[in-house]
Amino acid sequence: MRKVIAAINMTLDGFCDHSVIIPDEEIHQHYAELLDKADVVLYGRITYQLMQFWQTLIKNPSGEKSMDDFAMAIDKIQKIVFSHKLKNTEWDSAKLSNQPIEEMVIELKQQPGRDILVGSRSLIIQLMELNLIDEFQLCVHPVVAGSGLPLFENMKDRTIFKLIKTKTFSGGAVTLYYEPTNKKTTNR
Template identity: 35%
Template sequence: MRKIVASMLMALDGVVENPEWTVQFRREDSQKYKSDELFASDALLLGRRTYQEFAAGWPSMQGTGKYGERMNSLPKFVVSTTLSEMEWNASLLTGNLAEEVSRIKQQPGQDVLIFGSGELVHSLMSLDLIDEYRLMVFPVVVGGGKRLFREGSEKKVLKLIETRTFSSGVIVLTYRPDRP
C-alpha cells in the first residue's frame, strides 16, 4: 500500500504559508534531501492553489536538471471544487475525498507526496489519511500566517520516527500517526 506523505516547510512558529523565508537556508545537504524525497515518490497530491502555482512555473523553469524532469513527469492528483481542466500531467479528483485518496493509496507504487497544500493537508488530517508528516522546520519566526496545526484542530498523537539536521540549522522531523 502506498503512503500519503505530507512534506511541509515550516517556520519555528508553525507558519507554513508563503515559504519565501526558506531561501536563505538552502544548502546542498537540504536540497539533496528534497531531491531524494521526490525520487522516492511516484505521484504528487496537490491542492488547487499549489497546483496552479506549480503548473505555472515548473514546466518552463530552466536549469532544474533531473529534479525538474522528475517534477514535470510525475502524475499529479489535484483536489479542487473549482477547476475543470487539467494540464501538466494532472488528474482532477472530483469525488468524495476520502474515497478518492483511499483508492490512490491502494494502487501499486511508491509514496504519494504532498508539497505545501495546507488546506488539503488539513482536510486529509481530519480524515486520518496522512501516513507520514515530514516537517522541515526552519530557524526563523515569521510572526504571522497560516499554521499547519491550527487552533481548533483535532488532537493527534504522532510518533517521531526520524530526525535530520542540516548545516543551515534546518531540522526535518518525521512523524507517523500513532494508530492502534
Template identity: 35%
Template sequence: MKKVILDLATTLDGFIEGPHGEIDWCIMDDDMDFDGFLLGIDTIFYGRVSYDAWENYQPEEHAHPEEQEFWKKIHSKNKLVFSSEKRVDERATFIHSDIAEKVAEIKKQGGKDIWLYGGAGLIRTFIQHNLIDVYRISVHPIALGSGKPLFEDLKERLNLKLIKTNVFKSGVVQLIYTPE
C-alpha cells in the same frame, strides 16, 4: 500499500508561509537528500491553487542544471489535484468529491508513495480526515511572527510518534512522525 507523506517546510514558530505567501526563507541543502525522497514517490497530491502556481513552473533558462533537473523530476510525477472545480487537464487528474474514498483507492494501487504537497487547505482536510501516514516536517531556523500556520483549525488533538530526526548543516531539523 502506498503511504501519503506530508513533506514540507515550516518555520520555528510553525508557519508554512509568511503573511504574504512568501517562502523565500526555505533552505535546500544538498545534505537533505531531496532526490532520495523524490525517488520514493510516484504521485503528488495538490490543491488547485498550489497546482496552478507550481505545475507549470520552469526555472530560468540560465538556472543551475541541478535546479532544472530537480523540476524535471517533479514534473515527471503523476499529479492528482483536489478541487471543487471540475476541470480537464492532460497533465493531472482532478478529484472533486469523496476525498477519503479516492485516497483509499489510490493507496491500494501498486507503485511508490505519495507526496502530499499542499496547499494549506488540502493539508488541513487530510489532517482532519486522518489521511496522512507520515509527517516529514523540516523546521527551518527562522521565526516569522505571522503567516499561514501548519496546524490550523484542528478539531481534536493530533497525537504523533517521532520515528526519526535529521539535522542538516544549515540548521534545519527534519522531524519524521507517524500518527499514533
C-alpha cells in the same frame, strides 16, 4: 498498502509561507529525491498553482543543478489536483481529481506502487482529520514569519505523534519525521 506522506516546509513559528522560506541546494535535492521515491503527489489548487513555476525551468533550465533536478522530478511525477475552480491543469503530468479526497486517497492506498505524497496545507489538514496520513515530514526552517497560515489550524482533535527520525541540513533546517499514534483526544 501504499504509504501517504505529508511533506511540507514550515517556519519555526509553525507557518507555511513559501515567501519567507528560502530553500538551498540541499533542500531542493532532498525534495527531488523524495519525489523520485513516490508515484503521485496530491495538491490543492493554490499550492499546485505555485508549483507550476517549475515548468519554466523545464523549458529554460536555470543552470543550478539542484533546482533543475527538482524541476525534472516535479515535472515527471503524477500530480492530482483537488479544485473546484480549475478547469484544466495545463501540465501533462497533472490531472484534476474527479473524486472527493477521502475516496481518492483510499483508492490510491489500495493500489500497488510507491508512496503517495501530500504537499498542500489544506489537504494535510483534511487527511489528518480523516486519519489517512501515515507519516509527516515537517521541514522546519530557521525563520520566524510572525504571521501567515499555520499548518495545524482549526484542528478538532489533539493528535499524538511518534518521532521516528530527523534530518538536519547544513543551512539550519531540520526535517522531523513523525508517525501519528492514532491516539486522538477531543480539544476543549
